[in-house]
Amino acid sequence: MSKHPKRPDKPSATPSDPAGATGGSPRRRQVIFLVLFILILAGGFTVLSLNWVNDHVIEPFTAGVAWASGGTLNLIGQGVVRQGTVIRNARFAVNIENGCNGVETLLIFLAAVLAFPASWRWRLVGLAVGAVAIQLVNLVRVVALFLTGAYLPGLFDTSHTVIWQTLVILSGVVLWIVWANRAPVTASATPPEASAEAPGDEE
Amino acid sequence: MSRAGKAAAGPRLDANRSAFGLTLVRNTLLWMIPVALVWLALTPIYDRFLEVAGQNLLHLLLESPNVTRLVPKDTHFALIVRNDFPPSKDVVSSFRVTDLHFPVILLAALFLGTPGPTWRKRLADLGTALVITAFFHIALVVFWVQFTYATQLGAWSAEHYGAVARNVWGLGKHVLDLPIKLAFPLILWAAFYLDRLLPAPSTKGSHQPPARATKGS
Numbered sequence: 001m002s003k004h005p006k007r008p009d010k011p012s013a014t015p016s017d018p019a020g021a022t023g024g025s026p027r028r029r030q031v032i033f034l035v036l037f038i039l040i041l042a043g044g045f046t047v048l049s050l051n052w053v054n055d056h057v058i059e060p061f062t063a064g065v066a067w068a069s070g071g072t073l074n075l076i077g078q079g080v081v082r083q084g085t086v087i088r089n090a091r092f093a094v095n096i097e098n099g100c101n102g103v104e105t106l107l108i109f110l111a112a113v114l115a116f117p118a119s120w121r122w123r124l125v126g127l128a129v130g131a132v133a134i135q136l137v138n139l140v141r142v143v144a145l146f147l148t149g150a151y152l153p154g155l156f157d158t159s160h161t162v163i164w165q166t167l168v169i170l171s172g173v174v175l176w177i178v179w180a181n182r183a184p185v186t187a188s189a190t191p192p193e194a195s196a197e198a199p200g201d202e203e
Numbered sequence: 204m205s206r207a208g209k210a211a212a213g214p215r216l217d218a219n220r221s222a223f224g225l226t227l228v229r230n231t232l233l234w235m236i237p238v239a240l241v242w243l244a245l246t247p248i249y250d251r252f253l254e255v256a257g258q259n260l261l262h263l264l265l266e267s268p269n270v271t272r273l274v275p276k277d278t279h280f281a282l283i284v285r286n287d288f289p290p291s292k293d294v295v296s297s298f299r300v301t302d303l304h305f306p307v308i309l310l311a312a313l314f315l316g317t318p319g320p321t322w323r324k325r326l327a328d329l330g331t332a333l334v335i336t337a338f339f340h341i342a343l344v345v346f347w348v349q350f351t352y353a354t355q356l357g358a359w360s361a362e363h364y365g366a367v368a369r370n371v372w373g374l375g376k377h378v379l380d381l382p383i384k385l386a387f388p389l390i391l392w393a394a395f396y397l398d399r400l401l402p403a404p405s406t407k408g409s410h411q412p413p414a415r416a417t418k419g420s
């Protein structure tokens with residue numbers, strides 16, 4: 001049986017929650033989250049697709065990913081050399097392109113963190129920890145893919161486009177759930193009736 | 204709100220929400236492998252469905268006469284074939300259909316792993332989400348084909364598509380195929396279940412919201 005809460009008063013905006021998203025009914029806050037999430041995500045990717053941003057931000061960042069991946073591969077004795085975003089040795093070569101640098105997952109995580117009702121301090125903590133964690137997972141992906149290409153080339157395509165993309169996105173989603181799950185409640189002026197259970201859930 | 208009331212409504216974490224998040228993460232991770240196996244088994248059928256549905260939508264919305272055919276190639280690919288091109292050049296491009304829908308694995312794992320709802324509701328929600336996702340995938344096929352026509356065929360693209368059309372199809376395909384496709388599982392999960400993860404709004408004094416049921420997992 002579902003309970004339908006009374007329509008709450010307009011939630012109050014606070015400095016840490018300019019959209020007033022911490023207040024209001026669960027359904028309202030859900031809608032605000034979704035709208036903000038999609039807007040930030042689409043806006044962010046549109047900005048990233050600009051040539052200037054790609055050339056001056058994404059390319060150097062991707063070269064950094066290649067540098068870190070090459071260093072890690074050399075640590076495990078692969079003897080790779082790096083040229084820009086390309087890593088190669090005698091057995092295999094990969095070019096790290098957009099989609100393989102972890103930026104998409106990073107942006108999805110960023111959009112979800114910014115859209116979620118939490119204090120700015122908690123958001124900044126989440127972004128800092130999440131960015132490092134996602135890039136570490138992506139580093140493991142690039143290294144694993146290089147080794148797959150070098151030693152199990154038949155598995156490279158599936159591993160590249162399906163397995164590791166899924167794992168990297170999964171890592172971003174799991175990190176976000178853990179972060180959101182630990183988000184402390186912030187003060188707002190929502191009336192008690194508005195905090196009742198979400199409508200239409202339990203049977 | 205009084206000063207004392209504000210203090211009482213300071214940072215806190217309710218136990219139900221904490222348990223929900225951790226159980227969700229655990230269940231999602233546990234569901235990934237079984238769901239991936241089902242997805243793998245159904246992929247050839249679903250690839251073919253997307254090729255047929257995408258081709259029909261193209262014919263319905265964007266072509267007269269109908270010139271595009273999407274022909275399956277190997278296990279995962281579709282060839283984009285134009286009937287109005289010379290036979291030696293009628294295959295204009297190809298794309299990996301499987302790449303369009305692998306995020307379904309995460310979608311299903313998230314829905315099946317959400318603690319709280321009954322199995323009946325969970326499966327009904329997942330069914331609804333999968334139908335929405337299928338429509339998204341069909342649209343993505345259309346964007347892939349139009350992106351190819353508008354931007355990848357050199358002089359032919361420039362002759363048949365203006366600057367605005369090239370940008371619309373190019374940016375549309377880029378945004379749909381990377382961020383939206385990858386974020387789609389999270390968007391749909393949030394549309395159904397985000398309220399369970401949201402911090403309960405703090406209220407005057409020490410009011411606590413009613414605990415959410417967490418039956419089953």
